[in-house]
Amino acid sequence: MRVTDPVIQSLLDNDLYKFTMMQTILHQNPEAQAEYAFKCRNKPEIPLSGLRAEIEAQLDHLCSLRFSEDELAYLGGLRFIKSDFIDFLRLFQLQRRFIEVSVPEDKPEELAIRVKGPMLHCMLFEIYVLAIVNEVYFRQFPSEPSWAEGEVRLAAKLDRLKAFASGPERRNPFVFFDFGTRRRYSRVWHEEVVATLAREAASLMRGTSNVLLAKRYGLTPIGTMAHEYLQAFQAFGSRLRDFQRNALEHWVHEYRGDLGIALTDVVGTDAFLRDFDLYFCKLFDGLRHDSGDPFVWGEKALAHYHKLRIDPASKMFVFSDGLDMEGAFALYHHFADRVRTGFGIGTSLSNDCGKEPLQIVMKLVRCNYQPVAKVSDSPGKGMCEDANFLNYLRDVFEIEQQ
Structure with a gap:
Protein backbone atom coordinates (compact mmCIF):
# COMPACT_ATOMS: atom_id res chain seq x y z
CA MET A 1 0.00 0.00 0.00
CA PHE A 141 -13.33 12.40 10.38
CA PRO A 142 -14.15 15.53 8.31
CA SER A 143 -11.25 17.95 8.65
CA GLU A 144 -12.98 21.28 7.92
CA PRO A 145 -15.08 21.47 11.12
CA SER A 146 -12.15 20.42 13.26
CA TRP A 147 -9.78 22.93 11.69
CA ALA A 148 -12.34 25.73 12.07
CA GLU A 149 -12.96 24.81 15.71
CA GLY A 150 -9.23 24.63 16.32
CA GLU A 151 -8.76 28.15 14.95
CA VAL A 152 -11.49 29.51 17.22
CA ARG A 153 -9.97 27.86 20.29
CA LEU A 154 -6.44 28.93 19.39
CA ALA A 155 -7.58 32.55 19.01
CA ALA A 156 -9.22 32.35 22.44
CA LYS A 157 -5.97 31.04 23.94
CA LEU A 158 -4.05 33.92 22.41
CA ASP A 159 -6.50 36.44 23.83
CA ARG A 160 -6.20 34.83 27.25
CA LEU A 161 -2.39 34.80 27.03
CA LYS A 162 -2.29 38.50 26.16
CA ALA A 163 -4.64 39.36 29.00
CA PHE A 164 -2.58 37.28 31.42
CA ALA A 165 0.66 38.87 30.27
CA SER A 166 -0.72 42.34 31.03
CA GLY A 167 -1.25 41.43 34.70
CA PRO A 168 0.96 42.45 37.63
CA GLU A 169 4.61 41.46 37.48
CA ARG A 170 5.87 38.57 39.56
CA ARG A 171 9.38 37.68 40.65
CA ASN A 172 9.77 35.28 37.70
CA PRO A 173 8.16 35.60 34.24
CA PHE A 174 5.55 33.24 32.83
CA VAL A 175 6.97 31.08 30.02
CA PHE A 176 5.59 28.03 28.24
CA PHE A 177 6.71 25.53 25.62
CA ASP A 178 4.97 23.43 22.97
CA PHE A 179 5.11 19.75 23.94
CA GLY A 180 2.46 18.62 21.45
CA THR A 181 4.14 16.33 18.90
CA ARG A 182 3.05 12.94 20.23
CA ARG A 183 -0.69 13.59 20.40
CA ARG A 184 -1.22 16.24 17.76
CA TYR A 185 -4.30 16.41 15.58
CA SER A 186 -2.11 16.47 12.49
CA ARG A 187 1.34 17.52 11.34
CA VAL A 188 -0.04 20.53 9.47
CA TRP A 189 -2.23 21.69 12.37
CA HIS A 190 0.64 21.33 14.82
CA GLU A 191 2.80 23.54 12.64
CA GLU A 192 -0.02 26.10 12.36
CA VAL A 193 -0.31 26.26 16.15
CA VAL A 194 3.44 26.62 16.69
CA ALA A 195 3.83 29.20 13.94
CA THR A 196 0.92 31.26 15.31
CA LEU A 197 2.18 31.19 18.89
CA ALA A 198 5.74 32.01 17.79
CA ARG A 199 4.40 35.01 15.92
CA GLU A 200 1.70 36.24 18.31
CA ALA A 201 3.07 35.25 21.74
CA ALA A 202 6.83 35.32 21.24
CA SER A 203 7.57 36.84 24.64
CA LEU A 204 5.81 33.98 26.43
CA MET A 205 6.46 30.98 24.21
CA ARG A 206 10.10 30.09 24.74
CA GLY A 207 10.41 27.00 22.56
CA THR A 208 9.10 23.67 21.34
CA SER A 209 10.04 20.06 21.95
CA ASN A 210 9.72 19.43 18.19
CA VAL A 211 13.16 19.77 16.64
CA LEU A 212 11.92 20.30 13.08
CA LEU A 213 9.59 23.12 14.11
CA ALA A 214 12.29 24.67 16.29
CA LYS A 215 14.57 24.72 13.24
CA ARG A 216 11.87 26.03 10.93
CA TYR A 217 10.70 28.88 13.17
CA GLY A 218 13.90 29.85 14.98
CA LEU A 219 12.68 28.55 18.33
CA THR A 220 14.64 26.95 21.15
CA PRO A 221 14.35 23.13 21.09
CA ILE A 222 13.29 22.00 24.57
CA GLY A 223 13.83 18.66 26.28
CA THR A 224 16.14 16.61 28.45
CA MET A 225 15.17 13.06 29.48
CA ALA A 226 12.05 10.88 29.48
CA HIS A 227 10.95 7.91 31.57
CA GLU A 228 12.61 5.39 29.26
CA TYR A 229 16.06 6.75 30.10
CA LEU A 230 15.70 6.16 33.83
CA GLN A 231 13.77 2.92 33.32
CA ALA A 232 16.61 1.50 31.24
CA PHE A 233 18.96 1.83 34.20
CA GLN A 234 16.79 -0.68 36.05
CA ALA A 235 18.50 -3.20 33.74
CA PHE A 236 21.95 -1.66 33.29
CA GLY A 237 23.84 -3.66 35.90
CA SER A 238 23.70 -1.66 39.11
CA ARG A 239 21.64 -2.71 42.14
CA LEU A 240 18.00 -1.91 41.47
CA ARG A 241 18.02 0.35 44.53
CA ASP A 242 20.71 2.49 42.87
CA PHE A 243 19.23 2.80 39.37
CA GLN A 244 18.07 6.43 39.71
CA ARG A 245 21.39 7.65 41.07
CA ASN A 246 23.20 5.68 38.37
CA ALA A 247 21.04 7.23 35.64
CA LEU A 248 21.51 10.77 36.95
CA GLU A 249 25.27 10.25 37.31
CA HIS A 250 25.58 9.05 33.71
CA TRP A 251 23.50 12.01 32.51
CA VAL A 252 25.80 14.49 34.25
CA HIS A 253 28.82 12.73 32.79
CA GLU A 254 27.36 13.02 29.28
CA TYR A 255 26.14 16.63 29.36
CA ARG A 256 28.45 18.34 31.84
CA GLY A 257 25.98 20.99 32.96
CA ASP A 258 23.69 21.18 29.94
CA LEU A 259 20.15 19.74 29.92
CA GLY A 260 19.83 19.95 33.69
CA ILE A 261 16.13 19.25 34.30
CA ALA A 262 15.58 15.89 36.03
CA LEU A 263 12.38 13.81 35.71
CA THR A 264 11.02 12.80 39.10
CA ASP A 265 8.25 10.20 38.81
CA VAL A 266 9.58 6.92 37.38
CA VAL A 267 9.16 5.32 40.80
CA GLY A 268 7.28 8.22 42.39
CA THR A 269 8.44 11.59 43.69
CA ASP A 270 9.05 10.49 47.26
CA ALA A 271 11.43 7.73 46.15
CA PHE A 272 13.11 10.10 43.71
CA LEU A 273 13.76 12.78 46.31
CA ARG A 274 15.37 10.22 48.62
CA ASP A 275 17.96 9.68 45.89
CA PHE A 276 18.18 13.34 44.81
CA ASP A 277 20.69 14.35 47.46
CA LEU A 278 22.76 17.53 47.88
CA TYR A 279 25.17 16.40 45.16
CA PHE A 280 22.47 16.06 42.52
CA CYS A 281 20.54 19.10 43.75
CA LYS A 282 23.61 21.21 43.03
CA LEU A 283 24.35 19.56 39.69
CA PHE A 284 20.84 19.78 38.19
CA ASP A 285 19.09 23.04 37.29
CA GLY A 286 15.65 21.84 38.32
CA LEU A 287 12.93 19.22 38.14
CA ARG A 288 10.10 18.16 35.82
CA HIS A 289 6.63 17.18 37.03
CA ASP A 290 4.73 14.63 34.96
CA SER A 291 2.22 12.93 37.27
CA GLY A 292 0.35 13.39 40.54
CA ASP A 293 -0.97 16.61 42.04
CA PRO A 294 1.37 19.34 40.73
CA PHE A 295 0.81 21.63 43.73
CA VAL A 296 1.67 18.87 46.20
CA TRP A 297 4.66 17.90 44.05
CA GLY A 298 5.93 21.48 43.94
CA GLU A 299 5.66 21.95 47.68
CA LYS A 300 7.53 18.69 48.29
CA ALA A 301 10.30 19.76 45.92
CA LEU A 302 10.57 23.20 47.55
CA ALA A 303 10.75 21.61 51.00
CA HIS A 304 13.47 19.28 49.75
CA TYR A 305 15.60 22.18 48.51
CA HIS A 306 15.08 24.09 51.76
CA LYS A 307 16.03 21.02 53.79
CA LEU A 308 19.34 20.89 51.91
CA ARG A 309 19.82 24.66 52.31
CA ILE A 310 19.55 25.37 48.60
CA ASP A 311 17.69 28.49 47.51
CA PRO A 312 14.84 27.32 45.23
CA ALA A 313 14.95 30.68 43.47
CA SER A 314 18.06 29.41 41.69
CA LYS A 315 16.17 26.37 40.35
CA MET A 316 13.40 25.71 37.82
CA PHE A 317 10.25 23.60 37.95
CA VAL A 318 8.91 22.40 34.59
CA PHE A 319 5.29 21.21 34.65
CA SER A 320 4.20 18.91 31.81
CA ASP A 321 1.34 16.67 32.95
CA GLY A 322 -1.77 17.18 30.84
CA LEU A 323 -1.60 20.94 31.17
CA ASP A 324 -3.89 23.49 29.60
CA MET A 325 -3.42 27.26 29.78
CA GLU A 326 -5.62 27.77 32.82
CA GLY A 327 -3.80 25.02 34.69
CA ALA A 328 -0.48 26.61 33.83
CA PHE A 329 -1.69 30.02 35.00
CA ALA A 330 -2.85 28.58 38.35
CA LEU A 331 0.50 26.87 38.93
CA TYR A 332 2.36 30.01 37.95
CA HIS A 333 0.40 32.09 40.46
CA HIS A 334 1.16 29.55 43.18
CA PHE A 335 4.91 29.17 42.59
CA ALA A 336 6.18 32.15 40.59
CA ASP A 337 7.58 34.14 43.51
CA ARG A 338 9.49 31.18 44.95
CA VAL A 339 11.00 29.34 41.98
CA ARG A 340 11.40 29.79 38.23
CA THR A 341 8.69 27.95 36.34
CA GLY A 342 8.14 26.66 32.82
CA PHE A 343 5.09 24.93 31.37
CA GLY A 344 5.21 22.23 28.71
CA ILE A 345 1.76 22.23 27.14
CA GLY A 346 0.97 19.44 24.71
CA THR A 347 -2.39 18.03 23.70
CA SER A 348 -4.43 21.09 24.68
CA LEU A 349 -2.40 23.10 22.16
CA SER A 350 -1.79 20.63 19.34
CA ASN A 351 -5.08 18.70 19.50
CA ASP A 352 -7.81 21.02 20.77
CA CYS A 353 -10.06 20.80 17.72
CA GLY A 354 -13.34 19.54 19.14
CA LYS A 355 -12.73 15.78 18.96
CA GLU A 356 -11.63 13.85 22.05
CA PRO A 357 -7.88 13.20 21.78
Whole structure:
Protein backbone atom coordinates (compact mmCIF):
# COMPACT_ATOMS: atom_id res chain seq x y z
CA MET A 1 0.00 0.00 0.00
CA ARG A 2 1.50 3.29 -1.12
CA VAL A 3 1.24 6.34 1.15
CA THR A 4 0.01 9.43 -0.72
CA ASP A 5 0.29 11.79 2.25
CA PRO A 6 3.01 10.70 4.68
CA VAL A 7 2.45 11.74 8.28
CA ILE A 8 6.20 11.85 8.96
CA GLN A 9 8.14 13.62 6.24
CA SER A 10 11.35 14.35 8.12
CA LEU A 11 13.18 12.38 10.83
CA LEU A 12 13.74 15.70 12.57
CA ASP A 13 9.97 15.76 13.25
CA ASN A 14 10.57 14.33 16.71
CA ASP A 15 11.03 15.54 20.28
CA LEU A 16 14.47 16.75 21.35
CA TYR A 17 14.72 14.39 24.30
CA LYS A 18 14.67 11.39 21.98
CA PHE A 19 17.93 12.62 20.48
CA THR A 20 19.54 13.57 23.80
CA MET A 21 18.72 10.16 25.27
CA MET A 22 19.85 8.42 22.08
CA GLN A 23 23.22 10.15 22.22
CA THR A 24 23.70 8.98 25.80
CA ILE A 25 22.87 5.38 24.82
CA LEU A 26 25.34 5.56 21.90
CA HIS A 27 28.14 6.69 24.19
CA GLN A 28 27.43 4.63 27.30
CA ASN A 29 25.23 1.61 26.51
CA PRO A 30 25.39 1.01 22.74
CA GLU A 31 24.81 -2.73 23.14
CA ALA A 32 21.51 -2.35 25.03
CA GLN A 33 18.47 -4.26 23.81
CA ALA A 34 14.98 -2.84 24.32
CA GLU A 35 11.30 -3.57 23.86
CA TYR A 36 8.54 -0.95 23.69
CA ALA A 37 4.76 -1.43 23.84
CA PHE A 38 1.93 0.78 22.59
CA LYS A 39 -1.11 1.45 24.78
CA CYS A 40 -4.32 3.45 24.35
CA ARG A 41 -5.72 4.52 27.72
CA ASN A 42 -9.16 5.65 26.54
CA LYS A 43 -11.81 4.24 24.18
CA PRO A 44 -11.54 5.66 20.65
CA GLU A 45 -14.64 6.68 18.74
CA ILE A 46 -13.73 4.19 16.02
CA PRO A 47 -11.67 1.02 16.54
CA LEU A 48 -7.94 1.50 16.06
CA SER A 49 -7.70 -2.02 14.62
CA GLY A 50 -9.45 -0.81 11.47
CA LEU A 51 -6.55 1.55 10.80
CA ARG A 52 -3.90 -1.14 10.76
CA ALA A 53 -3.27 -1.21 6.99
CA GLU A 54 -2.78 2.55 6.74
CA ILE A 55 -0.56 2.61 9.83
CA GLU A 56 1.55 -0.21 8.38
CA ALA A 57 1.96 1.75 5.14
CA GLN A 58 2.94 4.88 7.06
CA LEU A 59 5.58 2.87 8.94
CA ASP A 60 6.92 1.54 5.64
CA HIS A 61 7.39 5.11 4.50
CA LEU A 62 8.90 6.16 7.83
CA CYS A 63 11.56 3.47 7.50
CA SER A 64 12.60 4.84 4.10
CA LEU A 65 13.60 8.23 5.50
CA ARG A 66 17.13 9.46 6.20
CA PHE A 67 18.45 12.63 7.84
CA SER A 68 19.43 15.34 5.37
CA GLU A 69 22.73 17.21 5.63
CA ASP A 70 20.81 20.39 6.44
CA GLU A 71 19.03 18.66 9.31
CA LEU A 72 22.27 17.20 10.63
CA ALA A 73 23.93 20.61 10.45
CA TYR A 74 21.14 22.03 12.60
CA LEU A 75 21.39 19.24 15.17
CA GLY A 76 25.17 19.50 15.19
CA GLY A 77 24.89 23.19 15.93
CA LEU A 78 23.35 22.46 19.34
CA ARG A 79 26.26 22.71 21.75
CA PHE A 80 25.39 19.53 23.65
CA ILE A 81 25.22 17.33 20.52
CA LYS A 82 28.53 15.59 19.78
CA SER A 83 30.07 15.19 16.34
CA ASP A 84 30.27 11.38 16.57
CA PHE A 85 26.52 11.24 17.20
CA ILE A 86 25.97 13.28 14.04
CA ASP A 87 28.22 10.84 12.17
CA PHE A 88 26.06 8.00 13.47
CA LEU A 89 22.83 9.74 12.41
CA ARG A 90 24.29 10.30 8.95
CA LEU A 91 24.23 6.52 8.52
CA PHE A 92 21.04 5.93 10.50
CA GLN A 93 17.81 4.49 9.10
CA LEU A 94 14.89 3.03 11.04
CA GLN A 95 14.55 -0.70 10.41
CA ARG A 96 11.09 -2.01 9.59
CA ARG A 97 11.90 -5.45 11.02
CA PHE A 98 12.11 -3.98 14.53
CA ILE A 99 8.45 -2.89 14.64
CA GLU A 100 5.35 -5.09 14.46
CA VAL A 101 1.68 -4.11 14.25
CA SER A 102 -1.05 -6.62 15.07
CA VAL A 103 -4.62 -6.98 16.35
CA PRO A 104 -4.97 -8.95 19.60
CA GLU A 105 -7.20 -12.01 19.18
CA ASP A 106 -8.96 -11.33 22.49
CA LYS A 107 -9.38 -7.60 21.79
CA PRO A 108 -10.31 -7.25 18.11
CA GLU A 109 -11.01 -3.51 18.33
CA GLU A 110 -7.56 -2.68 19.66
CA LEU A 111 -4.16 -2.30 18.06
CA ALA A 112 -0.94 -3.83 19.34
CA ILE A 113 2.32 -2.20 18.32
CA ARG A 114 5.66 -3.46 19.61
CA VAL A 115 9.18 -2.34 18.89
CA LYS A 116 11.95 -4.78 19.74
CA GLY A 117 15.66 -4.72 18.98
CA PRO A 118 18.82 -2.72 19.73
CA MET A 119 17.76 0.26 21.86
CA LEU A 120 19.89 2.59 19.79
CA HIS A 121 17.93 1.61 16.67
CA CYS A 122 14.49 1.45 18.29
CA MET A 123 14.11 4.42 20.60
CA LEU A 124 13.25 6.99 17.91
CA PHE A 125 10.15 5.01 16.89
CA GLU A 126 8.05 6.17 19.86
CA ILE A 127 7.10 9.71 18.84
CA TYR A 128 6.76 8.85 15.15
CA VAL A 129 4.39 5.96 15.96
CA LEU A 130 2.22 8.08 18.26
CA ALA A 131 2.02 10.90 15.71
CA ILE A 132 1.14 8.43 12.94
CA VAL A 133 -1.60 6.69 14.94
CA ASN A 134 -3.10 10.04 15.93
CA GLU A 135 -3.15 11.51 12.46
CA VAL A 136 -4.40 8.38 10.72
CA TYR A 137 -7.18 8.21 13.33
CA PHE A 138 -8.28 11.84 12.92
CA ARG A 139 -8.17 11.59 9.14
CA GLN A 140 -11.23 9.34 9.47
CA PHE A 141 -13.33 12.40 10.38
CA PRO A 142 -14.15 15.53 8.31
CA SER A 143 -11.25 17.95 8.65
CA GLU A 144 -12.98 21.28 7.92
CA PRO A 145 -15.08 21.47 11.12
CA SER A 146 -12.15 20.42 13.26
CA TRP A 147 -9.78 22.93 11.69
CA ALA A 148 -12.34 25.73 12.07
CA GLU A 149 -12.96 24.81 15.71
CA GLY A 150 -9.23 24.63 16.32
CA GLU A 151 -8.76 28.15 14.95
CA VAL A 152 -11.49 29.51 17.22
CA ARG A 153 -9.97 27.86 20.29
CA LEU A 154 -6.44 28.93 19.39
CA ALA A 155 -7.58 32.55 19.01
CA ALA A 156 -9.22 32.35 22.44
CA LYS A 157 -5.97 31.04 23.94
CA LEU A 158 -4.05 33.92 22.41
CA ASP A 159 -6.50 36.44 23.83
CA ARG A 160 -6.20 34.83 27.25
CA LEU A 161 -2.39 34.80 27.03
CA LYS A 162 -2.29 38.50 26.16
CA ALA A 163 -4.64 39.36 29.00
CA PHE A 164 -2.58 37.28 31.42
CA ALA A 165 0.66 38.87 30.27
CA SER A 166 -0.72 42.34 31.03
CA GLY A 167 -1.25 41.43 34.70
CA PRO A 168 0.96 42.45 37.63
CA GLU A 169 4.61 41.46 37.48
CA ARG A 170 5.87 38.57 39.56
CA ARG A 171 9.38 37.68 40.65
CA ASN A 172 9.77 35.28 37.70
CA PRO A 173 8.16 35.60 34.24
CA PHE A 174 5.55 33.24 32.83
CA VAL A 175 6.97 31.08 30.02
CA PHE A 176 5.59 28.03 28.24
CA PHE A 177 6.71 25.53 25.62
CA ASP A 178 4.97 23.43 22.97
CA PHE A 179 5.11 19.75 23.94
CA GLY A 180 2.46 18.62 21.45
CA THR A 181 4.14 16.33 18.90
CA ARG A 182 3.05 12.94 20.23
CA ARG A 183 -0.69 13.59 20.40
CA ARG A 184 -1.22 16.24 17.76
CA TYR A 185 -4.30 16.41 15.58
CA SER A 186 -2.11 16.47 12.49
CA ARG A 187 1.34 17.52 11.34
CA VAL A 188 -0.04 20.53 9.47
CA TRP A 189 -2.23 21.69 12.37
CA HIS A 190 0.64 21.33 14.82
CA GLU A 191 2.80 23.54 12.64
CA GLU A 192 -0.02 26.10 12.36
CA VAL A 193 -0.31 26.26 16.15
CA VAL A 194 3.44 26.62 16.69
CA ALA A 195 3.83 29.20 13.94
CA THR A 196 0.92 31.26 15.31
CA LEU A 197 2.18 31.19 18.89
CA ALA A 198 5.74 32.01 17.79
CA ARG A 199 4.40 35.01 15.92
CA GLU A 200 1.70 36.24 18.31
CA ALA A 201 3.07 35.25 21.74
CA ALA A 202 6.83 35.32 21.24
CA SER A 203 7.57 36.84 24.64
CA LEU A 204 5.81 33.98 26.43
CA MET A 205 6.46 30.98 24.21
CA ARG A 206 10.10 30.09 24.74
CA GLY A 207 10.41 27.00 22.56
CA THR A 208 9.10 23.67 21.34
CA SER A 209 10.04 20.06 21.95
CA ASN A 210 9.72 19.43 18.19
CA VAL A 211 13.16 19.77 16.64
CA LEU A 212 11.92 20.30 13.08
CA LEU A 213 9.59 23.12 14.11
CA ALA A 214 12.29 24.67 16.29
CA LYS A 215 14.57 24.72 13.24
CA ARG A 216 11.87 26.03 10.93
CA TYR A 217 10.70 28.88 13.17
CA GLY A 218 13.90 29.85 14.98
CA LEU A 219 12.68 28.55 18.33
CA THR A 220 14.64 26.95 21.15
CA PRO A 221 14.35 23.13 21.09
CA ILE A 222 13.29 22.00 24.57
CA GLY A 223 13.83 18.66 26.28
CA THR A 224 16.14 16.61 28.45
CA MET A 225 15.17 13.06 29.48
CA ALA A 226 12.05 10.88 29.48
CA HIS A 227 10.95 7.91 31.57
CA GLU A 228 12.61 5.39 29.26
CA TYR A 229 16.06 6.75 30.10
CA LEU A 230 15.70 6.16 33.83
CA GLN A 231 13.77 2.92 33.32
CA ALA A 232 16.61 1.50 31.24
CA PHE A 233 18.96 1.83 34.20
CA GLN A 234 16.79 -0.68 36.05
CA ALA A 235 18.50 -3.20 33.74
CA PHE A 236 21.95 -1.66 33.29
CA GLY A 237 23.84 -3.66 35.90
CA SER A 238 23.70 -1.66 39.11
CA ARG A 239 21.64 -2.71 42.14
CA LEU A 240 18.00 -1.91 41.47
CA ARG A 241 18.02 0.35 44.53
CA ASP A 242 20.71 2.49 42.87
CA PHE A 243 19.23 2.80 39.37
CA GLN A 244 18.07 6.43 39.71
CA ARG A 245 21.39 7.65 41.07
CA ASN A 246 23.20 5.68 38.37
CA ALA A 247 21.04 7.23 35.64
CA LEU A 248 21.51 10.77 36.95
CA GLU A 249 25.27 10.25 37.31
CA HIS A 250 25.58 9.05 33.71
CA TRP A 251 23.50 12.01 32.51
CA VAL A 252 25.80 14.49 34.25
CA HIS A 253 28.82 12.73 32.79
CA GLU A 254 27.36 13.02 29.28
CA TYR A 255 26.14 16.63 29.36
CA ARG A 256 28.45 18.34 31.84
CA GLY A 257 25.98 20.99 32.96
CA ASP A 258 23.69 21.18 29.94
CA LEU A 259 20.15 19.74 29.92
CA GLY A 260 19.83 19.95 33.69
CA ILE A 261 16.13 19.25 34.30
CA ALA A 262 15.58 15.89 36.03
CA LEU A 263 12.38 13.81 35.71
CA THR A 264 11.02 12.80 39.10
CA ASP A 265 8.25 10.20 38.81
CA VAL A 266 9.58 6.92 37.38
CA VAL A 267 9.16 5.32 40.80
CA GLY A 268 7.28 8.22 42.39
CA THR A 269 8.44 11.59 43.69
CA ASP A 270 9.05 10.49 47.26
CA ALA A 271 11.43 7.73 46.15
CA PHE A 272 13.11 10.10 43.71
CA LEU A 273 13.76 12.78 46.31
CA ARG A 274 15.37 10.22 48.62
CA ASP A 275 17.96 9.68 45.89
CA PHE A 276 18.18 13.34 44.81
CA ASP A 277 20.69 14.35 47.46
CA LEU A 278 22.76 17.53 47.88
CA TYR A 279 25.17 16.40 45.16
CA PHE A 280 22.47 16.06 42.52
CA CYS A 281 20.54 19.10 43.75
CA LYS A 282 23.61 21.21 43.03
CA LEU A 283 24.35 19.56 39.69
CA PHE A 284 20.84 19.78 38.19
CA ASP A 285 19.09 23.04 37.29
CA GLY A 286 15.65 21.84 38.32
CA LEU A 287 12.93 19.22 38.14
CA ARG A 288 10.10 18.16 35.82
CA HIS A 289 6.63 17.18 37.03
CA ASP A 290 4.73 14.63 34.96
CA SER A 291 2.22 12.93 37.27
CA GLY A 292 0.35 13.39 40.54
CA ASP A 293 -0.97 16.61 42.04
CA PRO A 294 1.37 19.34 40.73
CA PHE A 295 0.81 21.63 43.73
CA VAL A 296 1.67 18.87 46.20
CA TRP A 297 4.66 17.90 44.05
CA GLY A 298 5.93 21.48 43.94
CA GLU A 299 5.66 21.95 47.68
CA LYS A 300 7.53 18.69 48.29
CA ALA A 301 10.30 19.76 45.92
CA LEU A 302 10.57 23.20 47.55
CA ALA A 303 10.75 21.61 51.00
CA HIS A 304 13.47 19.28 49.75
CA TYR A 305 15.60 22.18 48.51
CA HIS A 306 15.08 24.09 51.76
CA LYS A 307 16.03 21.02 53.79
CA LEU A 308 19.34 20.89 51.91
CA ARG A 309 19.82 24.66 52.31
CA ILE A 310 19.55 25.37 48.60
CA ASP A 311 17.69 28.49 47.51
CA PRO A 312 14.84 27.32 45.23
CA ALA A 313 14.95 30.68 43.47
CA SER A 314 18.06 29.41 41.69
CA LYS A 315 16.17 26.37 40.35
CA MET A 316 13.40 25.71 37.82
CA PHE A 317 10.25 23.60 37.95
CA VAL A 318 8.91 22.40 34.59
CA PHE A 319 5.29 21.21 34.65
CA SER A 320 4.20 18.91 31.81
CA ASP A 321 1.34 16.67 32.95
CA GLY A 322 -1.77 17.18 30.84
CA LEU A 323 -1.60 20.94 31.17
CA ASP A 324 -3.89 23.49 29.60
CA MET A 325 -3.42 27.26 29.78
CA GLU A 326 -5.62 27.77 32.82
CA GLY A 327 -3.80 25.02 34.69
CA ALA A 328 -0.48 26.61 33.83
CA PHE A 329 -1.69 30.02 35.00
CA ALA A 330 -2.85 28.58 38.35
CA LEU A 331 0.50 26.87 38.93
CA TYR A 332 2.36 30.01 37.95
CA HIS A 333 0.40 32.09 40.46
CA HIS A 334 1.16 29.55 43.18
CA PHE A 335 4.91 29.17 42.59
CA ALA A 336 6.18 32.15 40.59
CA ASP A 337 7.58 34.14 43.51
CA ARG A 338 9.49 31.18 44.95
CA VAL A 339 11.00 29.34 41.98
CA ARG A 340 11.40 29.79 38.23
CA THR A 341 8.69 27.95 36.34
CA GLY A 342 8.14 26.66 32.82
CA PHE A 343 5.09 24.93 31.37
CA GLY A 344 5.21 22.23 28.71
CA ILE A 345 1.76 22.23 27.14
CA GLY A 346 0.97 19.44 24.71
CA THR A 347 -2.39 18.03 23.70
CA SER A 348 -4.43 21.09 24.68
CA LEU A 349 -2.40 23.10 22.16
CA SER A 350 -1.79 20.63 19.34
CA ASN A 351 -5.08 18.70 19.50
CA ASP A 352 -7.81 21.02 20.77
CA CYS A 353 -10.06 20.80 17.72
CA GLY A 354 -13.34 19.54 19.14
CA LYS A 355 -12.73 15.78 18.96
CA GLU A 356 -11.63 13.85 22.05
CA PRO A 357 -7.88 13.20 21.78
CA LEU A 358 -6.49 9.70 21.98
CA GLN A 359 -4.67 8.98 25.22
CA ILE A 360 -1.91 6.92 23.68
CA VAL A 361 1.57 6.13 24.92
CA MET A 362 4.46 3.92 23.90
CA LYS A 363 6.63 2.88 26.84
CA LEU A 364 9.75 0.84 27.44
CA VAL A 365 8.69 -2.50 28.95
CA ARG A 366 11.90 -4.55 28.75
CA CYS A 367 15.58 -3.71 28.56
CA ASN A 368 18.41 -6.19 28.12
CA TYR A 369 15.75 -8.92 28.20
CA GLN A 370 14.65 -7.90 31.70
CA PRO A 371 11.33 -6.27 32.70
CA VAL A 372 11.38 -2.58 33.60
CA ALA A 373 8.64 -0.45 35.11
CA LYS A 374 7.24 3.03 35.36
CA VAL A 375 5.24 3.46 38.57
CA SER A 376 4.22 7.15 38.34
CA ASP A 377 2.45 9.35 40.89
CA SER A 378 -0.91 9.00 39.10
CA PRO A 379 -3.00 5.81 39.04
CA GLY A 380 -3.27 4.60 35.45
CA LYS A 381 -0.04 6.20 34.19
CA GLY A 382 2.23 3.39 35.34
CA MET A 383 3.28 0.62 33.00
CA CYS A 384 4.88 -2.78 33.58
CA GLU A 385 4.23 -6.17 32.00
CA ASP A 386 5.72 -8.26 34.81
CA ALA A 387 3.76 -8.24 38.08
CA ASN A 388 6.55 -9.94 40.03
CA PHE A 389 9.09 -7.34 39.00
CA LEU A 390 6.66 -4.52 39.76
CA ASN A 391 6.03 -5.87 43.25
CA TYR A 392 9.77 -6.24 43.84
CA LEU A 393 10.36 -2.65 42.67
CA ARG A 394 7.64 -1.38 44.99
CA ASP A 395 9.21 -3.25 47.88
CA VAL A 396 12.73 -1.95 47.18
CA PHE A 397 11.55 1.68 46.98
CA GLU A 398 8.87 1.41 49.67
CA ILE A 399 6.07 2.38 47.27
CA GLU A 400 2.52 1.82 48.44
CA GLN A 401 -0.02 0.19 46.15
CA GLN A 402 -2.19 2.82 44.38
